Amino acid sequence: MPLWSRIWNVFRAERLNRELDEEFHSHIAEAIEQGRDPVEARRAFGSPLRQREVSRDVKLIAWLDSLRADIIFGWRQLMKRKVTSAAAIASLALGIGACAATFRLIDALLLRPLPIANPERLYALFRQGADADGKTRINDSYEYPLFQQMREAVKGHAELIAVSGAARSDLTFGTDQETEKAYNQYVSGRMFRAFGLQPALGRLLHEDDDVTPGEHPYAVLSYDYWTSRFARDPRVIGRTFRMAGHLFEIIGVAPERFTGTEPGTVTGIFLPTMMNEGVGHVDWSWVRVFAMMKPGVTVEPLRDRLRVTYRTFNDERAKAFPNMPRRFIDRFFHQTLLLEPAAAGVSGMQRDYAHSLTALSLLAALVLLIACSNVANLLAAQAAARSREMALRVSIGAGRRRLVQLVLVESLILAFLAAAIGGAFAWWSAPFIVSKINPPDNPVRLFLPADWRMWGFGLALSLTVAHLFGVAPALRASAVRPASALKGGEDPHGRRRIMHALVAVPSGFCVLVLFVAGLLVATFDRLSSQPTGFSSERLVTLDTVAQHPVSMALWDQVKDHLRSLPGVEAVAMAGWPLLDGNGWNGVISVNGEPPTDALAYFLSVSPGWLGAMKIPLLDGRDFQAGEASAATAIVNEAFARRYFSGENPVGKFFETGQQRTRFEVIGLVKDVRYRNMREPITATAYLQFAGQDFNQATFIVRTSSVNPLALAPALRSGVSRARPEFRVSNIRTQLEINQAQTVRERLLAMLALFFALVALLLAGVGLYGVLDYSVLQRRREIGIRMAIGARPAGVAQLVTVEVFRMVLVGAIGGLALGMASTRYIEPLFYQVRPTDLGVLAIPSMTILLVAMLAAVPAVIRAARIDPVEMLRSE
Amino acid sequence: MRKPDSLQGSLDLLVLKILSRRPRLHGYALMMAIQDSSGDVLRAEEGSLYPALHRMEEAGWIRAQWGENEAGRRLRRYEITAAGKKQLEAEESRWLALTAAINRVLRTA
Numbered sequence: 002m003p004l005w006s007r008i009w010n011v012f013r014a015e016r017l018n019r020e021l022d023e024e025f026h027s028h029i030a031e032a033i034e035q036g037r038d039p040v041e042a043r044r045a046f047g048s049p050l051r052q053r054e055v056s057r058d059v060k061l062i063a064w065l066d067s068l069r070a071d072i073i074f075g076w077r078q079l080m081k082r083k084v085t086s087a088a089a090i091a092s093l094a095l096g097i098g099a100c101a102a103t104f105r106l107i108d109a110l111l112l113r114p115l116p117i118a119n120p121e122r123l124y125a126l127f128r129q130g131a132d133a134d135g136k137t138r139i140n141d142s143y144e145y146p147l148f149q150q151m152r153e154a155v156k157g158h159a160e161l162i163a164v165s166g167a168a169r170s171d172l173t174f175g176t177d178q179e180t181e182k183a184y185n186q187y188v189s190g191r192m193f194r195a196f197g198l199q200p201a202l203g204r205l206l207h208e209d210d211d212v213t214p215g216e217h218p219y220a221v222l223s224y225d226y227w228t229s230r231f232a233r234d235p236r237v238i239g240r241t242f243r244m245a246g247h248l249f250e251i252i253g254v255a256p257e258r259f260t261g262t263e264p265g266t267v268t269g270i271f272l273p274t275m276m277n278e279g280v281g282h283v284d285w286s287w288v289r290v291f292a293m294m295k296p297g298v299t300v301e302p303l304r305d306r307l308r309v310t311y312r313t314f315n316d317e318r319a320k321a322f323p324n325m326p327r328r329f330i331d332r333f334f335h336q337t338l339l340l341e342p343a344a345a346g347v348s349g350m351q352r353d354y355a356h357s358l359t360a361l362s363l364l365a366a367l368v369l370l371i372a373c374s375n376v377a378n379l380l381a382a383q384a385a386a387r388s389r390e391m392a393l394r395v396s397i398g399a400g401r402r403r404l405v406q407l408v409l410v411e412s413l414i415l416a417f418l419a420a421a422i423g424g425a426f427a428w429w430s431a432p433f434i435v436s437k438i439n440p441p442d443n444p445v446r447l448f449l450p451a452d453w454r455m456w457g458f459g460l461a462l463s464l465t466v467a468h469l470f471g472v473a474p475a476l477r478a479s480a481v482r483p484a485s486a487l488k489g490g491e492d493p494h495g496r497r498r499i500m501h502a503l504v505a506v507p508s509g510f511c512v513l514v515l516f517v518a519g520l521l522v523a524t525f526d527r528l529s530s531q532p533t534g535f536s537s538e539r540l541v542t543l544d545t546v547a548q549h550p551v552s553m554a555l556w557d558q559v560k561d562h563l564r565s566l567p568g569v570e571a572v573a574m575a576g577w578p579l580l581d582g583n584g585w586n587g588v589i590s591v592n593g594e595p596p597t598d599a600l601a602y603f604l605s606v607s608p609g610w611l612g613a614m615k616i617p618l619l620d621g622r623d624f625q626a627g628e629a630s631a632a633t634a635i636v637n638e639a640f641a642r643r644y645f646s647g648e649n650p651v652g653k654f655f656e657t658g659q660q661r662t663r664f665e666v667i668g669l670v671k672d673v674r675y676r677n678m679r680e681p682i683t684a685t686a687y688l689q690f691a692g693q694d695f696n697q698a699t700f701i702v703r704t705s706s707v708n709p710l711a712l713a714p715a716l717r718s719g720v721s722r723a724r725p726e727f728r729v730s731n732i733r734t735q736l737e738i739n740q741a742q743t744v745r746e747r748l749l750a751m752l753a754l755f756f757a758l759v760a761l762l763l764a765g766v767g768l769y770g771v772l773d774y775s776v777l778q779r780r781r782e783i784g785i786r787m788a789i790g791a792r793p794a795g796v797a798q799l800v801t802v803e804v805f806r807m808v809l810v811g812a813i814g815g816l817a818l819g820m821a822s823t824r825y826i827e828p829l830f831y832q833v834r835p836t837d838l839g840v841l842a843i844p845s846m847t848i849l850l851v852a853m854l855a856a857v858p859a860v861i862r863a864a865r866i867d868p869v870e871m872l873r874s875e
Numbered sequence: 876m877r878k879p880d881s882l883q884g885s886l887d888l889l890v891l892k893i894l895s896r897r898p899r900l901h902g903y904a905l906m907m908a909i910q911d912s913s914g915d916v917l918r919a920e921e922g923s924l925y926p927a928l929h930r931m932e933e934a935g936w937i938r939a940q941w942g943e944n945e946a947g948r949r950l951r952r953y954e955i956t957a958a959g960k961k962q963l964e965a966e967e968s969r970w971l972a973l974t975a976a977i978n979r980v981l982r983t984a
Contacts, residue, residue: 024951031903046921059929
């Protein structure tokens with residue numbers, strides 16, 4: 002209670018003063034009434050003001066009171082200069098907001114622990130090896146039988162959990178015509194228990210739901226999916242849906258916050274691993290392996306145990322490939338097994354975006370630092386202007402600490418106001434950025450909760466920022482020597498040194514931002530202007546599924562029907578569209594020699610596919626209808642270079658696969674991009690759809706319309722009309738697919754450009770402020786120089802030359818820093834080098850240009866100084 | 876002649892004791908009461924009385940209320956609280972122990 006009343010009294014200080022005064026007055030009045038001499042009574046009482054101070058300090062918390070006074074004073078100081086304060090707050094807010102937004106993204110994707118019990122005990126297994134080019138690759142998918150062996154090997158020390166990647170699959174709660182898509186994940190039955198999760202409804206999967214392949218058709222919904230698809234209807238338990246040839250029964254709903262183990266994807270349906278065909282295949286790698294450590298188990302011995310199992314399994318597997326070169330076996334099977342902490346889960350998005358977010362947070366931090374230096378500049382100028390006020394305060398007894406507090410409080414007000422606005426900016430911008438990461442049919446969903454982590458970060462950031470720009474002016478203000486300050490004289494060089502730093506540092510940071518932004522924009526530019534080798538215009542792709550595998554003749558029927566639709570120019574089939582990320586590769590041997598260790602890509606295509614894609618045939622011929630049984634292939638130039646030493650391969654043969662099927666090359670085509678825009682074009686062989694029946698392929702339709710998606714409804718219904726057992730599961734334009742290749746680069750380029758513009762603007766404003774202020778300070782000197790005959794050009798040089806020198810120093814520093822730091826974000830770049838002349842020159846030129854623009858008003862102001870008037874006024 | 880203000884930390888004790896006998900005294904009356912009941916030997920100066928009063932008020936030993944005297948002037952009157960009575964007991968026994976000890980020294984030395 003007393004503490005409360007003392008805090009409370011701080012906020013009713015005026016009333017407290019009145020009460021104390023009244024009490025003292027009544028004391029003296031009473032004394033006089035009792036017959037004492039008024040003068041004597043007053044003298045005996047002493048100074049009421051002092052009495053009041055002493056009693057006040059008893060009645061309230063003195064430091065809180067002085068803080069309150071400083072806040073009010075600081076607020077008044079800021080309100081006195083509304084425009085500059087608003088500019089300072091706005092630029093800080095932008096910097097803080099950008100930092101907070103990137104922190105939100107980094108936290109949500111990479112740092113935030115999964116909402117499970119003991120996330121710190123969760124580890125994930127990775128395998129590390131070198132690819133064909135000798136580059137280190139990290140891979141985290143495993144064969145299910147291998148997982149089973151490893152699980153047995155560490156039993157009692159850790160619970161091993163298999164989790165498939167979240168896949169967006171077709172499923173239906175009713176008829177085939179009502180097919181919809183949902184993210185599903187096959188998970189070990191033990192997962193929920195190992196994670197300590199309780200059902201929100203019904204029950205979760207457990208060990209017994211995961212024993213016999215194909216025998217456990219149960220599904221657990223995520224809370225999110227239950228909400229969006231079923232509006233939290235509790236009657237969902239017991240409902241069934243059909244997916245991948247099984248009829249699943251919904252048995253429960255997972256707890257609200259658990260959305261799977263892949264940040265960036267929200268799983269809708271959890272299924273037992275035993276329901277995935279992959280459990281029986283030793284050569285399908287499709288599950289991630291997590292290890293939930295038992296308490297007290299150390300990582301290294303467990304990892305070594307897993308390594309032994311891993312090695313044995315792969316030695317066994319390698320025996321099936323007796324003809325493989327040793328190098329190939331080693332590379333393929335003998336990778337190093339790693340056990341890494343995975344408290345935040347594991348996802349492809351983490352891998353794809355970790356570097357991007359690092360780069361973005363670097364840019365955001367730099368923008369914030371530039372804003373800080375601007376505000377420091379502003380405060381330093383104000384501190385100089387207030388040196389008389391400070392001297393006065395010192396003269397009447399203010400302590401050094403008190404002065405530091407006075408000035409720091411002002412900085413803190415600035416920082417907190419900016420943080421509030423910046424927080425609102427981050428609130429909006431982080432989801433906005435996430436919404437931009439949405440390749441067709443695969444939108445990213447990232448939970449961005451605003452909790453203590455966000456608030457803590459915001460608070461720490463504002464405090465840091467306030468001290469960054471506030472401490473120097475505060476110390477300077479407190480170091481004032483009353484005698485010299487009141488006389489008006491002070492060391493002018495000290496101020497000049499600070500000014501130099503305040504020009505060079507932000508210029509350097511600005512150049513660094515421009516430099517990194519330039520690299521990112523150039524990357525996007527190069528990547529998006531990469532030729533694909535085929536024509537994407539007016540092309541629609543229809544990913545189509547049949548209820549069960551059917552013969553090529555039926556697929557041809559559908560194809561012919563589509564061809565007859567109005568607006569369709571050509572129709573062909575392929576296993577999947579080019580560049581959609583799918584790939585199929587294998588080893589090649591030529592002339593009966595052992596296979597080389599370079600893999601070639603394959604793609605099944607129908608006759609006419611080359612024409613529909615407009616891929617030029619260099620030699621030989623296309624496939625023809627009706628020769629599907631012939632083992633023929635069309636290869637690209639890279640294939641010819643790789644396996645036929647550049648000779649014309651037409652009429653030659655190669656073998657592939659475990660059966661060493663022999664193919665005759667009947668055609669040679671130009672190189673096209675197959676899987677990815679970044680990798681070099683690899684050897685590719687186009688094969689015909691094999692003789693067996695199949696249930697999945699993609700129709701490639703070239704339309705005559707500029708907007709090919711206008712035909713989508715007609716094409717979709719056309720497929721089902723041609724054969725009722727066929728259904729289109731996904732329609733995309735080829736352009737859409739191509740653009741998805743550069744989603745990340747586009748986003749990065751866009752944000753980097755934004756940061757670059759903000760950095761330039763802030764640096765320009767800062768330079769303007771410094772120059773203008775320095776002219777103001779030196780107007781007496783300039784007046785004298787002009788009076789004795791200096792020309793305007795000379796004055797301009799006097800004012801600007803030093804600043805330009807500092808900008809140049811900053812620019813060089815920024816570029817050096819840039820070249821040193823880009824090493825860490827190099828994977829983001831494509832065909833650009835940090836040492837390219839353009840990449841180096843453009844930022845330097847830009848900052849000099851901005852400096853020149855910023856100098857114009859100051860130069861005009863200097864040139865307009867009237868020496869007579871100036872000297873008279875002094 | 877000025878009486879020494881050196882109440883030696885016993886000002887709290889005196890104030891609490893007087894307030895326990897005569898509730899609702901204002902500052903001046905308290906000062907006079909100390910003077911009178913000590914036979915004009917002890918005297919509390921305003922400079923120490925008011926900080927002490929305000930300190931004890933914050934500590935919750937005494938509480939104050941605004942009232943009016945016969946002439947209608949506003950006065951701040953103090954009275955002892957339950958916590959104050961406890962404090963008084965403690966201070967009193969401490970004081971008695973102290974003086975007894977000092978007396979013993981004076982007698983035997």
